[in-house]
Amino acid sequence: MAKTHVTMKVNGAEVEGLVEPRTLLVHFIRENLQMTGTHIGCETTHCGACTVDIDGMSVKSCTMFAVQAQGSDIITVEGMANADGTLSALQEGFRMMHGLQCGFCTPGMIVRAHRLLKENPLPSEPEIRMGISGNICRCTGYQNIVKAIQYASAKINGVEFQEAAE
Amino acid sequence: MIPGSFSYHRPASVTDAVKLLVDLGEDARPLAGGHSLVPMMKLRLATPTHLIDLHGIAALKGISRDGNLVIGAMTTQHELLASDEVAKSMPILHEAALLIADPQVRYRGTIGGNVANGDPGNDMPALMMALGASYRLEGASGARDVLAADFYQGAYFTALEPGEILTSVSVPVPAAGHGYAYEKLKRKVGDYATAAAAVVLTMAGGKVATCTIGLTNVHETPLLAADAAKAVIGTSLDAATLKKAAAAASAIMSPAADARGPVEYRKHVGGIMVTRALQRAASVAK
Ligand SMILES: Cc1cc2nc3c(=O)[nH]c(=O)nc-3n(C[C@H](O)[C@H](O)[C@H](O)COP(=O)(O)OP(=O)(O)OC[C@H]3O[C@@H](n4cnc5c(N)ncnc54)[C@H](O)[C@@H]3O)c2cc1C
Numbered sequence: 390m391a392k393t394h395v396t397m398k399v400n401g402a403e404v405e406g407l408v409e410p411r412t413l414l415v416h417f418i419r420e421n422l423q424m425t426g427t428h429i430g431c432e433t434t435h436c437g438a439c440t441v442d443i444d445g446m447s448v449k450s451c452t453m454f455a456v457q458a459q460g461s462d463i464i465t466v467e468g469m470a471n472a473d474g475t476l477s478a479l480q481e482g483f484r485m486m487h488g489l490q491c492g493f494c495t496p497g498m499i500v501r502a503h504r505l506l507k508e509n510p511l512p513s514e515p516e517i518r519m520g521i522s523g524n525i526c527r528c529t530g531y532q533n534i535v536k537a538i539q540y541a542s543a544k545i546n547g548v549e550f551q552e553a554a555e
Numbered sequence: 556m557i558p559g560s561f562s563y564h565r566p567a568s569v570t571d572a573v574k575l576l577v578d579l580g581e582d583a584r585p586l587a588g589g590h591s592l593v594p595m596m597k598l599r600l601a602t603p604t605h606l607i608d609l610h611g612i613a614a615l616k617g618i619s620r621d622g623n624l625v626i627g628a629m630t631t632q633h634e635l636l637a638s639d640e641v642a643k644s645m646p647i648l649h650e651a652a653l654l655i656a657d658p659q660v661r662y663r664g665t666i667g668g669n670v671a672n673g674d675p676g677n678d679m680p681a682l683m684m685a686l687g688a689s690y691r692l693e694g695a696s697g698a699r700d701v702l703a704a705d706f707y708q709g710a711y712f713t714a715l716e717p718g719e720i721l722t723s724v725s726v727p728v729p730a731a732g733h734g735y736a737y738e739k740l741k742r743k744v745g746d747y748a749t750a751a752a753a754v755v756l757t758m759a760g761g762k763v764a765t766c767t768i769g770l771t772n773v774h775e776t777p778l779l780a781a782d783a784a785k786a787v788i789g790t791s792l793d794a795a796t797l798k799k800a801a802a803a804a805s806a807i808m809s810p811a812a813d814a815r816g817p818v819e820y821r822k823h824v825g826g827i828m829v830t831r832a833l834q835r836a837a838s839v840a841k
Pocket residue numbers: 433434435584585586587588589590591592593594609628654655656657660663664665666667668669671672676677678679715719720721722745746747748
């Protein structure tokens with residue numbers, strides 16, 4: 390099958406590549422761009438490990454073709470740190486609150502939580518749980534992931550983070 | 556899991572999309588949000604050789620009001636949730652959209668794809684039947700409107716003819732003060748329904764004046780539970796009536812036995828969804 394030339398912006402930089410129409414966006418990101426922070430978990434649109442941010446939307450990149458992303462603006466987990474290289478509030482939250490064990494789901498969680506906090510900067514706990522319901526973690530049981538997002542939300546909004554009682 | 560090879564097309568108008576569908580024939584498929592089609596392609600349960608991506612067609616986007624609520628086929632579930640017009644005039648649509656899958660899927664999944672897909676597990680079709688909606692289908696010989704109630708003919712088998720695209724969904728706005736509820740039993744957040752029921756009703760003097768009931772995933776097509784609806788009209792939804800309605804609804808169900816449960820269980824909980832939806836719809840009616 391003839392390859393198509395695609396261009397898009399990934400983490401602020403213009404990138405390009407040759408893809409078959411059937412090349413999934415996640416494969417383009419991992420293999421052509423060599424950005425392996427975006428993970429492949431289930432490949433069936435359930436786990437959310439492959440979540441990236443496209444034009445202001447959280448998208449499971451295993452269920453979209455790279456040709457469809459022509460011209461779009463994408464953020465992956467590699468683009469989540471602050472401009473000066475320090476950890477963003479969300480990354481710091483995952484570290485401080487032990488929001489990961491093996492870390493496999495973490496890139497998808499952070500990218501999804503990034504969009505959630507853009508749309509709803511001070512989500513309630515149920516809103517956080519609904520907001521990350523497209524992301525599966527096999528290790529932590531979500532409690533610390535929720536805390537990590539609460540930590541980031543508090544920091545971004547300049548309010549004091551209070552760890553919920555167990 | 557990589558889909559089979561196909562050629563990718565991105566037309567800019569409905570006319571061009573229809574022309575491509577007609578010219579390329581049977582192995583060409585429209586691609587909307589891709590959140591039913593792409594997983595099927597990865598499993599090689601679908602192997603289209605041409606995909607006609609509808610994302611380049613601006614005319615298929617958006618929600619407008621011309622008496623009815625007219626929703627462009629490429630309007631996403633996320634956009635339905637963000638719409639004030641939907642929240643105000645058709646809150647049941649907001650409620651049901653929120654029960655579809657998860658945020659990532661809702662950013663991509665479209666109303667057109669959801670109703671055109673013909674999967675008995677999709678939530679929008681039964682709701683559209685209960686609301687009396689119709690679908691606009693456009694093909695080489697022009698446009699026609701088909702009632703949602705006449706659209707579904709079997710699992711993945713609909714009134715769409717080869718070369719036709721579903722361009723919009725037109726939904727009559729229910730009466731002010733109507734009651735509504737979409738009750739969906741699922742195994743976990745983001746799952747398809749084990750069984751679900753949509754109820755739209757009006758009340759007058761404490762009694763049900765009008766009522767429609769749609770059922771999701773309890774048959775190879777979505778269903779209108781007409782006898783169950785008839786059973787509640789003129790009543791105040793007392794316990795005996797609710798029991799009669801649930802039984803009438805269960806009687807037309809013939810779900811498949813699958814991971815969501817055996818046939819008897821799914822019919823039983825289907826009846827319970829009808830009961831709950833009726834009660835909640837009556838409680839929000841003004
Ligand atoms: C993990 C997961 C969970 C899900 N859970 C639910 C759920 O709980 N409830 C639910 O209802 N859905 C659920 N879905 C399905 C989701 O809502 C889909 O987005 C929807 O079924 C199809 O819409 P789409 O826009 O993605 O269509 P696509 O996948 O692009 O298309 C589906 C089919 O319809 C055809 N088609 C699409 N648009 C048109 C058109 N305009 N005219 C003619 N034919 C067209 C395509 O050719 C294809 O055959 C889930 C999906 C996933 C991945």
